Amino acid sequence: MKILVPLKRTADPDNANKIKIGAGGAKIETTGLEPKANPFDEYAVEASLRLLENGPTKARIAGDKLTIVSFGPKEAATNIRQALAMGGDDGLLFHADDESLDGDLVARALAKVVEQQKPDLVVLGKQAVDGDSNQVGQVLAELLQWPSATFAMSIELSADKKTVVVGREVDGGVIKLKLTLPAVITVDLRIVSSKSVVNHVTPATFAYPEGARFTPLPMIIKAKTKPIVEAPIASLGVDLALKSKYVSFALPPARKGGVKVKDVAELVQKLRTEAKVL
């Protein structure tokens, strides 16, 4: 089985409050923020590896393959390399300025990549933590006319590898959908829980550590020799026109901190007489 994971280079989401707005509100400046892989895409890499290996030994199932693809600046190769160190086999990087991309264009470009690569599954994060658009997976599925499941918290691959049952975390509960491959899956946080991915090769008793895997030094060294093919995004023959335009950016209104209260009694009193919410 072959899986394609699209991965976005984003500014460190844990320091997103340090972004600045350029002169006249023209752009968002992320200078000084460490570029990291979008955390949900990293989870997509982890989930994909769990589909493709025997958990206890991490041995790859014969013939299976994981390709990482990214659209962004040349520096995004570093982030692809990190995913290869986790266990990806090869990478594709299509050069583009972040400002010239949006979710719709990325989905259309991805559709072209899928035509070339012919994966059985595309697994990606439910949203990127910079643009927060939450649309690439859904648009890609429609363009490809592939079945899809968004917000996945569990994936069970059938023994014959023809279908997946995906648990979707939605308002008020979990919906399970059975998809016939090839398909698109977007992942949510819980996909990296210890038993969230079932591939019928990893023993049912095996529990993964929570979260995306740690990459030991030998894997990092090995990843340096794995191939990353780079090309301009225009080489995909996709219309580069965007369907929306960002007119300006601003910082949100700051919220002022209030007061510290000394105990519960004072808190209750303030909530009753001052805030009038009790």
Place this chain on the structure above:
Amino acid sequence: MSKILVVAEVSAGKLKKTTHSAISFARMAGMPFDVLVVGHGVGAAVEELRAFGAGAVKVADDARFAHYVGEVFAPTVSAAASGYAVVAVTASSFGKDLAPRVAARLGAGFASDIAGVDASGGALSYKRPMYAGNAVASMQVTTSTQVVSARQSEFAAAAPSGGASPVEAVAAVDAPLAGRVEFVSFDEVKSARPELAEAKVVVSGGRSLKSAEGFKTVLEPLVDVMGAAMGASRAAVDAGYVPNDLQVGQTGKVVAPKLYIAVGISGAIQHIAGMKNSKVIVAINKDPEAPIFQLADYGLVADLYKAVPELTEAVKKIRAEG
């Protein structure tokens, strides 16, 4: 004249309150609107929706729509959207899944999870929070049809305006993908508490509660005496103490209640993104340096295991006194 098509959200035939925010968006955009209901056995939902001043309530009522499956809904919604300038839905998990699919089918630009709309400049301008709400973009969609998902916490639920909109049947459109996606089950988490996105009071817990048991024994009594919805930080969800649909934050629910009580939550950026527009914020945390105190109206530096039961008792007493 250009019109908006509001896509209603129904579950098991019943209208979901999320729909009222998309209607509120349509009213704020200042254009006439119709409402589209796609579902099965939705008669009561349709009746309810006739009172909101829509030009028409369009209905695709068919057994194939008994459960929401994006691949099955999108072709019918897209066909019904023909001729509309804007297709609007609330950015619930339903809207977040459906809207980009409809945009893709229509070749339309998509404004996702918007927090405001400005109709004054001729073209619609949308306010979009980005980077976990640390930047707010003003953006426009440049295609002839636009698709919008509206953030529930920023578009107050529309109230009925009276009248009785005419009802029009809409044909269900065949979905070529229907044979490759099968609805298996919906495990509903039943709760007597208000829905997180709609509650006037939200009490949220963080990792300091240490376990599912901690949420149950320490936090839940406060939640219930307050008549509140329960929320959680991503750290608490990651640790498996509570389900992900209770997560408040950038990648969970965005809430703006009258009162938000953060218990044992340090205030990571991605959590703040989900609650900073609450009217009154209370933080209880034993770490005086916790970032949550920088935006809390009332901060209490205390051990939550002591303070929360005390607060619960105090509120109980106030409630008993009426």
